[in-house]
Amino acid sequence: MSKNITLAVGGGGKAMNALLTSTVFKCFNNPALLAAGDAAYITPSGGELAFSADSFVITPEFFPGGDIGKLAAAGTINDLAVSGAIPKYLSCSLVIPEGYSAEKLEKILISLSETAAEAGAVVVTGDTKVIPRGELVGLIINTAGIGEVRSRWNDFSKVSLGDKIIITSDIARHGTATLLARGELGFTGSIPSDCNVLSNMLNPLHERVVNFARDATRGGVAAVLNEIALGSGKGIKITEDKIPIREDVSRLCSVLGFDPLTVANEGVAVLVTPPSEAAAVAELLKAHPYGAASAICGEVTGGNFVQLETCIGGKRYVDFPAGENLPRIC
């Protein structure tokens, strides 16, 4: 295998087979994938499935707390997990710029594979394309995923007045970590991305009642709260000093003029639970390392808007982020 990926790898012939054998099959070693058909045969345990897909592109591809491979696995696994499904099968489609380092690609695929394994999911199918030099700058990974549904957590109609809002981890880390890792700010920091698979933390919640769940990625917690308000036709009130956020992240956002509610996360879910379930759900979350900072931050109200009670006692509306979020992270 040559050190850099050539255009020939995308041609479907010998060079592609060499890459598949030397790298892809080695990283994603499982019987369904190794059968190497046009499609993988899988046998989920009957019943309802969740199906999700996402493309990932990030600068830089390696950042504190993760890399594009971990991100690509966690992103789709989390979409399945917050939908109330146990993640089972992933696809991995690579779009590679000509000349890309084969060694870097292997590191990324190993990371993707290990992240999937942490959630008990396997990469069973995929695809590789190579784009000519000059037509694509960075690696693009698309993952699609299939999970077995245990509870329907993605149904706005269950969101009820008085329900509690839980944020499962401290917010705004992925966006700020990525921005720092780009090295364009003139200073550095030690904020790690929160990029993680949430399924092992969320799976025990199927024993409790969760009315709605969604992970807060692009658009941050602000986007998810507004989606819930819009989808349910209800309002949401959150209390600023209950929202979990690291001191350094908060200060960086303040310096840069970012509202941390709109900054991206890759390991934070927003849950809506009946009031009687909130404490038990929060306890289950705290029992998992990725949920250690989880907090009950607000509740479902009338209205049809999202309102924040600020630390100094004021109130402000929280809207969908309006345009391009800085920093772009995926």
Next chain:
Amino acid sequence: MSKNITLAVGGGGKAMNALLTSTVFKCFNNPALLAAGDAAYITPSGGELAFSADSFVITPEFFPGGDIGKLAAAGTINDLAVSGAIPKYLSCSLVIPEGYSAEKLEKILISLSETAAEAGAVVVTGDTKVIPRGELVGLIINTAGIGEVRSRWNDFSKVSLGDKIIITSDIARHGTATLLARGELGFTGSIPSDCNVLSNMLNPLHERVVNFARDATRGGVAAVLNEIALGSGKGIKITEDKIPIREDVSRLCSVLGFDPLTVANEGVAVLVTPPSEAAAVAELLKAHPYGAASAICGEVTGGNFVQLETCIGGKRYVDFPAGENLPRIC
């Protein structure tokens, strides 16, 4: 909705919601997608499933016989169909260059949706990313698909000595059509791509015995025949004058020095059937418009290589295409 896609559309906020509402949800109008969750809930009819994924990028995006939307639907649907599955659910992930025409995107998504509908499949989930100007030249569409398995046509162990090789349509059309559409040859032609969904043509074959099936896309029929030889540990003999090919395609390949066996198709499958089934299978294929040119072209032999009996009575080995195929078509 503005005429061109802005970077803000990829940010997960208001601009993205506007694109989703004005274009994506309109083109892919179905209850599972409109629920607009992080994942779609689907309920296949129990049993084994086929799962496949593919990324599509093509220049030009509109070509005689199709466009990148039709290609993206047909490509994944065909991977499911040749695996012996009835295609049911698709994802559609868009990676859009900043400034891309919203009108063109809508045409492409309508084409994708209509092609899926022809196969009885629906787009239930997806994702939209926008890449800054200068970092990506063309639109990239990734589709993943789920189908319900009726027969396991993707199992090399069933390929047996004496089995017949059937090619389901005339070959080398997609590659030559795309090349002509680029307008770089100094002459034009009227070759339409064979880009089509094969599932309606292949579905009736579940009533017969097919030992193996694969569609011949990148790498052409040559790659598929070699994959079958490699995977089954057997040989394949094909007869040149039985291979279906249009006169104009054959002449163009001859002029340009292409071996049509290595030129890409998007509507051709290679089938392996027991000798006793070949005639009945060929008849079923011919009953469908996309299979009108189908032909029994060869058989499974000893050896462990692919051999072509040429029109003038000679013999030559057919190998995997070695490097970058001209023209690149996906």
